[in-house]
Amino acid sequence: MTSTTPAIDVSGFTSSADQILAAATEGPARVPGVVAMVTDRGGNIYEGAAGVRRTDGDTPMAVDDVFALFSTTKAFTATAALQLVESGQLDLDAPARDYAPDIGELQVLDGFDDAGEPKLRAPKSQVTTRQLLTHSGGFGYDFFDDDYHRLAEGHGQPSVITATKAALTTPLLFDPGEKWEYGSNIDWVGQIVEQIAGQRLGEVFEQRIFTPLGIANMSFELRPDFRTRPAGMHQREPDGTLTPTDFELPSPPDIDMGGHGLYGTVGDYMKFIRMWLNDGAGEHGRVLAADTVEMAVRNHLGDLPVTALPGVIPTLSNDAEFFPGQSKSWSLAFMINNEKAPTGRPAGGQGWAGLANLFYWIDRENGFGGFWATQILPFGDATSFTKYMELETAFYDALG
Secondary structure (H helix, E strand, C coil), X not given: CCCCCCCCCHHHHHXXXXXXXXXXXXXXXXXXXXXXXXXXXXXEEEEEEEEECCCCCCCECCXXXXXXXXXXXXXXXXXXXXXXXXXCCCCCCCEHHHCCHHHHHCCEEEEECCCCCEEEECCCCCCEHHHHHCCCCCCCCCCCCHHHHHHHHHHCCCCHHHCCHHHCCCCECCCCCCCCCCCCHHHHHHHHHHHHHCCCHHHHHHHHHHHHHCCCCEECCCCCCHHHCECCCEEECCCCCEEECCCCCCCCCCXXXXXXXXXXXXXXXXXXXXXXXXXXXXXXXXXXXXXHHHHHCCCCCCCCCCCCECCCCCCCECCECCXXXXXXXECCCCEEECCCCCCCCCCCEEEEEECCCEEEEEECCXXXXXXXXCCEECECCHHHHHHHHHHHHHHHHHHC
16 A cells, blocks of 8 residues: 555644534534544544533533444454454354354244244355455344344344343344345454454453554443543434433443444544554554455455445434445455545545444545544434534545
């Protein structure tokens, strides 16, 4: 990847970004508070915060506030798996049961019988870690899939939010490799990493990712120091108003959920983004080899398309899709936009999101990345998502 970073009008972008953040926290459809940052390969070129931590208080949002990162956790788990590929301990195309035997016991849900009981059958093939990383392994989420929602409502399938092993031992929705469906695949990758490393996932992250990146404010536990600066969770009601809630992920969790379990700051996430911009190098050491990064960011989903996310549980997610009408695929860690995005992000850009309306992008071609963080449910919040898109667009306008 080129080491030349295009020039950007930092002053002009900073002014535009500040206005976007301020506008996001104003008006009847406002977000309570937001933190946003943009980085080049060397460091942050923008840091901003606006609004308040909670709408039932007046404490201003700050750039070092702690967020439930939800699915932006996934790329860390993918990184830990890639480290095991480098060390020769993980074969992405071997059956995942070779590393996490419990996954080999799972069957495919083949509908429901007349009594409403799930019909199960053996999968036609065993799921691989590559399929798990690309969300073609057969797993879903109950808030995006009707059948999983039915299992949860009628048969007691626990939510992944419980951070329990029982929440992972769900039937497959289809045979591995058949299609793309977003779900708990990466939680299973976390289990694979733990089995190979002989450590909890949080310990693996701390030693192998956080330390070389200089990350000090990220954990699967809501640490005491995090509780002094939390970005509060809010529910967007049907009438558009915001209700502050006391929602927390289990702390400490029974299982470190590699798909959604981290708490952390945006500033520390930027260090992770910079690692991907710098071909695997961190501030205090290398996390991945450069050729591993180049391999990982390619399309590993083949011709299978990344599709829209249907909002099955309205309190958790709206219908949502990045760049509707454009082709999207999946690398080993991120969604890939296969066409130049309306924001200006070039084709081949990487990115994803978290349930409480957190969004990020990584542009290795130009050497920039950004992160937008709010704490609002349901996912696909119109204001948060639109303003994030405006921020990314303003960045590329300033890049010229």
